[in-house]
Amino acid sequence: GDSVTQMEGPVTLSEEAFLTINCTYTATGYPSLFWYVQYPGEGLQLLLKATKADDKGSNKGFEATYRKETTSFHLEKGSVQVSDSAVYFCALNPLPYKLTFGKGTLLTVNP
Amino acid sequence: GAVVSQHPSRVICKSGTSVKIECRSLDFQATTMFWYRQFPKQSLMLMATSNEGSKATYEQGVEKDKFLINHASLTLSTLTVTSAHPEDSSFYICSAPPLAGGDRETQYFGPGTRLLVL
Numbered sequence: 001g002d003s004v005t006q007m008e009g010p011v012t013l014s015e016e017a018f019l020t021i022n023c024t025y026t027a028t029g030y031p032s033l034f035w036y037v038q039y040p041g042e043g044l045q046l047l048l049k050a051t052k053a054d055d056k057g058s059n060k061g062f063e064a065t066y067r068k069e070t071t072s073f074h075l076e077k078g079s080v081q082v083s084d085s086a087v088y089f090c091a092l093n094p095l096p097y098k099l100t101f102g103k104g105t106l107l108t109v110n111p
Numbered sequence: 112g113a114v115v116s117q118h119p120s121r122v123i124c125k126s127g128t129s130v131k132i133e134c135r136s137l138d139f140q141a142t143t144m145f146w147y148r149q150f151p152k153q154s155l156m157l158m159a160t161s162n163e164g165s166k167a168t169y170e171q172g173v174e175k176d177k178f179l180i181n182h183a184s185l186t187l188s189t190l191t192v193t194s195a196h197p198e199d200s201s202f203y204i205c206s207a208p209p210l211a212g213g214d215r216e217t218q219y220f221g222p223g224t225r226l227l228v229l
Contacts, residue, residue, distance in 0.1 A: 004154070032216055043115060043204070043220035051216075089155070097143070097208050097218055101154040 002027045002094040006102035013080055013109050021075040021105050023064075023090035031092040033057075033066050033073040034099070038087045047075075047088070080109045113139050115207055117221035124195055125229055132190045132224045134161075134205030140185035141207035145218070146178075149202040161188040161205075185210065195228040202226075 007022040025033065032051045036044040048057030053068035062077045073090060090102040114137040124130050134144055142163045147155040159180055160168040167180035177199075179191040188207075192199050202225050208218040 034216075036220075041222065043222040044206075045220070046217070049216065093216060096216065097145070098157060098160075099155075099218075100157075103152060103154045 002031065002092060002100050004090050004092055004100055004102040006088075006090045006105055008103070008105070010106040010108060013107070015082055015109055015111050016079045017109075019075070019077040019080045019084075019107070021088055021090075021107070023073045023075065023102060025071050025073065025090075025092050027071075027092055027094065029094065031094055033064070034091040034093070035062070035064055035073070035075050036089040036091060036101075038089065038104075040086070044089065080107070082109045082111050085109045113137075113209060113219045115205065115219045115221040117203075117205060117224050119224060120222065121225040121227075123227045123229065126196055127194055130192045130195055130226060132192070132203055132205075132226070134188045134190070134207070134221055136186045136207045136209075136219070139207075139209040139219075142185060142210055144182060144188040144205055144207045146180065146188075146190050147204040147206065149204060149223070155204060158190075161190075163188075192226065195226070197228045200226055200228045 034049045035047040037047045038044045048059040050057040050066035056065045064075045087104045089104045091099045116135045118133045144161040146158045149155045161180045161182040163182040169175045182188045204223045206218045206220045
């Protein structure tokens, strides 16, 4: 079945460091790919998404490109801030609205 | 943005009792809501799809008699964990796509309910 594998955390960075969180997927069809973020005490929020190969999703300085050839959707940000500390989930939707999530990666950014 | 609330945020109960968790869409209507379960350091696992006015659809391996779902209105779905046991301890999260507005992939998540069964 469809699945998502993302890098194990936790990830600890200093402010203004470069961030990469790896995500790879297996899918039988052509799903959309998502990154969700969960801040402490809050629900998951959609960070960005890409609906087809070579699409780049971007939001709040974060980017991820849908790479069909490598089945990847790595999350990147050039300069992280303390406020970016959260858990990040990579996900795909094998069917509309039905999301398959990775295990989540805890990011801590220190000042 | 749209808001989904869950109540309670945290509950501790004795083994053998039943616990009800509410999921409400506060500023939009949803004919469908989803219930997820998250174990520590694990991904969110879809448990069931809650359908307003009809029976819930359960994912393979999820006991429908154990996890009762009722979607009583366009803004409320409830998950009842019946005869709870310690292995039911987990983090339960609901989500809802809006009935109107947004694209076909938009859905909003609640903050989750932490259940601990002693």
